[in-house]
Amino acid sequence: MKLRVLGFFVICVVVGFSIIVQARVTNGQQLYVSAKTITDYETTIQSEIEDKDRISQLIDETGKRLQEYEALANNGDSELKGRLQEERDYYKMVSGMTAVHGEGVVVFVDDGTRDLYEGEDPNAVLVHDMDILTIINELNRSGAEVLSVNGQRILNDTSISCSGYTIRINDQFFARPFEIHAIGDSKRMAASLIGPDGYGTLLQDYGVIFKVTIKEDLTIPKYSEEQSFEYMTKAEEEE
Amino acid sequence: MKKFSGMIVIGLLALFIGLVISIQITTTQGSDVGGLVPVAKAQGYLEQLKQVRAEKDVALQELNKLDERLNQIEKEKSDEDFFLKGIVSDLEKYKMAAGVVDVKGPGVIVTVDDPIPTAEFSDEYSVIMLRYELLLSLVNKMKDAGAEAISINGQRIIVTTEISLAGDNVNINTVPTAPPYIIKAIGNPETIESTLTIRFGIIEQMKSYGLRIDIKQKDEIEIPRYSGIIKYRYAEPVVEEE
Numbered sequence: 001m002k003l004r005v006l007g008f009f010v011i012c013v014v015v016g017f018s019i020i021v022q023a024r025v026t027n028g029q030q031l032y033v034s035a036k037t038i039t040d041y042e043t044t045i046q047s048e049i050e051d052k053d054r055i056s057q058l059i060d061e062t063g064k065r066l067q068e069y070e071a072l073a074n075n076g077d078s079e080l081k082g083r084l085q086e087e088r089d090y091y092k093m094v095s096g097m098t099a100v101h102g103e104g105v106v107v108f109v110d111d112g113t114r115d116l117y118e119g120e121d122p123n124a125v126l127v128h129d130m131d132i133l134t135i136i137n138e139l140n141r142s143g144a145e146v147l148s149v150n151g152q153r154i155l156n157d158t159s160i161s162c163s164g165y166t167i168r169i170n171d172q173f174f175a176r177p178f179e180i181h182a183i184g185d186s187k188r189m190a191a192s193l194i195g196p197d198g199y200g201t202l203l204q205d206y207g208v209i210f211k212v213t214i215k216e217d218l219t220i221p222k223y224s225e226e227q228s229f230e231y232m233t234k235a236e237e238e239e
Numbered sequence: 240m241k242k243f244s245g246m247i248v249i250g251l252l253a254l255f256i257g258l259v260i261s262i263q264i265t266t267t268q269g270s271d272v273g274g275l276v277p278v279a280k281a282q283g284y285l286e287q288l289k290q291v292r293a294e295k296d297v298a299l300q301e302l303n304k305l306d307e308r309l310n311q312i313e314k315e316k317s318d319e320d321f322f323l324k325g326i327v328s329d330l331e332k333y334k335m336a337a338g339v340v341d342v343k344g345p346g347v348i349v350t351v352d353d354p355i356p357t358a359e360f361s362d363e364y365s366v367i368m369l370r371y372e373l374l375l376s377l378v379n380k381m382k383d384a385g386a387e388a389i390s391i392n393g394q395r396i397i398v399t400t401e402i403s404l405a406g407d408n409v410n411i412n413t414v415p416t417a418p419p420y421i422i423k424a425i426g427n428p429e430t431i432e433s434t435l436t437i438r439f440g441i442i443e444q445m446k447s448y449g450l451r452i453d454i455k456q457k458d459e460i461e462i463p464r465y466s467g468i469i470k471y472r473y474a475e476p477v478v479e480e481e
Contacts, residue, residue, distance in 0.1 A: 004245055011252050018259055036353075036365065041284035043408055043417035044392075045291055050414045051393065052295040054466045055302055061468060062305040069312050080316060081323055088330040089476070094469050095336035096398070099477040133379055134372065140401035145474045147398065156338050156397050157389075159382035183474040219477060227336045232387045232425040234331070235341040235461050 096155045096223040100146050102183040104218040105190050107135060107200070110177035112207035125207045127176060129162040131199075135180055136160075138199050142192040144184040146220050150174045153223040170223070177209075186214045337469065338397040342388050343461045344425040347432055347454055349377070352419040354449030366448050367418050371409045373445050375402050377422065380441050384434035386426035388462045392416045395465040412467060428456035 072080040092098050109132070112125030136147060136154065147154040152169045159168075166173040182189055190212045193200035203210045317324040334340050351374075353365050367373065378396055381389055389396040394411040401410070408415035424431055432454055435442050442452055 008245070008249070011249065015252060015256060018256070037281060038284065039407070040417040041281065041288060043415050045284065045288050047392070047415050047417070048288065048291040048295055051466055052291065052298055055295065055298045057468060058466065059298065059302050059305060062302060062309065066305055066309050069309060073312055073316060081326070084313065084323065084326050084330065088326050088333060091330060091333035091337050091339070093471070093474070093476050095333045097333065100474040101477050102473040102475055104473065129379070130372070130376065133375055137375055137401055137403065140399045141403045144399060145471050154398055156336065157382050157387055159379050161379065161383050185473065229335065229387050231346070231427065232342040232344040234335060235343040
C-alpha cells in the first residue's frame with residue numbers, strides 16, 4: 001500500500017514537472033509556428049530581394065541620366081532643354097495625357113442572349129464590373145501597356161464600378177456592350193484570354209458574348225480632363 | 240472495485256504522459272512542410288527579412304540622393320530660364336500622375352490577414368491568396384472612393400499593375416507577395432473607410448471568408464513609387480497635328 005502511494009507521488013511529480021517545463025519554455029509566445037508562416041516569410045524575403053534588385057536598376061538608370069544631365073548642362077541650356085522636354089513628353093504619355101497607338105487587341109464583351117435555365121440567376125449572362133476588372137487584370141498580366149474601356153483611357157486611379165444598369169469609368173457612364181482596347185503584345189494578350197483556362201473562355205461558357213480581335217495598329221485616346229490631386233503631395237526626403 | 244481504482248488512475252496518467260511525449264516528438268521533427276516549425280527557425284527568417292529590408296533601405300537612400308541631385312540641376316537651370324521652369328513643373332506633375340514619385344497624404348491603412356487556423360479554415364493554404372480577386376475588388380473600391388495613390392505591401396498600384404496567382408504566390412507588379420497584406424490608400428480617409436465598410440460591402444464580404452481585417456484612418460501615410468522602370472515597347476505617342 002505504501003509503495004503504491006509512493007509510486008503515485010513520483011508520477012505526480014514527473015507530470016507536474018513536465019507541465020512546468022512546457023509552460024516556462026513557451027514563455028508567453030507560441031513555441032511552434034505553422035509551415036505556412038515559414039513559406040510566407042520566404043516569399044516576403046524573396047519579394048524584398050526582387051524589389052531591391054529593381055531599385056538597383058533604377059539607381060543605374062538615374063545615375064546614367066544624372067551624368068547625361070551634367071554633361072548637357074555644361075554644354076549649354078538648349079540641349080538640356082531638349083532632353084527635359086523629351087522626358088516630359090514621355091511621362092505625359094505614361095500618365096495618360098497623350099494619345100498613343102500601337103499593336104494590340106480589342107476585347108468585345110456583351111450580355112449573353114441565350115435563354116435562361118429554369119430558375120437560373122440572370123446575373124450569369126450579364127457583364128459586371130468584376131468581369132471588366134478581371135479582363136483588365138489578365139491583360140496587364142500578359143503585358144498590356146495602355147488600356148481603354150469604351151474609349152476611356154484607364155489611369156492609375158481609374159475605378160470601374162457597376163451602378164444599376166450602367167458602368168461608371170472615370171466618372172462617366174457607359175452601358176453594354178463593352179469594348180476594351182489594349183496596346184501591347186497582341187498574341188500573348190489574346191492567348192491568355194481565350195486559352196483553355198482563360199477568363200474569356202469562362203465567360204463564353206456562361207453564355208456571355210466575348211470576342212477578341214488582334215489589331216495591327218490601335219489608337220487609344222488621351223484622358224480628356226485635367227488630372228489634379230487633392231490629397232497626395234510629393235514626399236520630401238528627410239535630411 | 241477499490242482494488243482497481245488506483246490502477247485506473249495510473250493508467251490514465253501513463254496515457255497522459257505518453258501523449259505529452261508523442262506530441263513533443265512529432266512537433267520537434269519540424270522542418271518538413273505540413274508540420275509545425277520551431278519558433279527559433281521563424282526567428283531566423285525574421286532576422287533575414289530585417290537584413291534584406293535594411294539593404295533595400297540603403298539602396299533607396301542612394302536612389303533618393305541621385306534623384307535629389309537631378310532635381311537640383313533641374314531647379315538651378317529652371318531658375319535661369321522661364322521656359323525651362325514650365326517644362327520642369329509639368330514633368331513633376333506628370334511623374335506624380337504616372338506613379339513614379341514617393342507621395343504622402345491622409346488616407347487609410349487596411350491590413351488583411353488569413354483566418355486563425357481552425358477546423359473550418361486550415362492553415363494548409365492561404366485564403367486571401369486563393370481569393371486574390373478580393374484584393375482586386377478592394378483596390379477598385381478604394382479608387383471608386385477617390386483614392387489617389389494605393390500600394391499593396393509596398394507595391395505601388397499603377398495602370399498596368401496585375402494581381403495574379405502564380406504558382407503558390409500572388410504576384411503584384413511581378414513581385415511575389417505573401418500575407419499579411421497591408422494596403423495603403425491616400426485620399427479622403429472617411430470616404431474611403433465608409434465606402435469599404437458599407438453593409439454587404441467588400442469588407443463584410445472578405446470577413447465572410449474568415450479573413451482578419453483592420454482599418455485605420457491616418458493623417459499622414461507615405462506610399463512608395465513604382466519600383467520598376469516603365470518602358471513601352473509597343474505603344475507610341477500619336478503625333479498631334481497642330
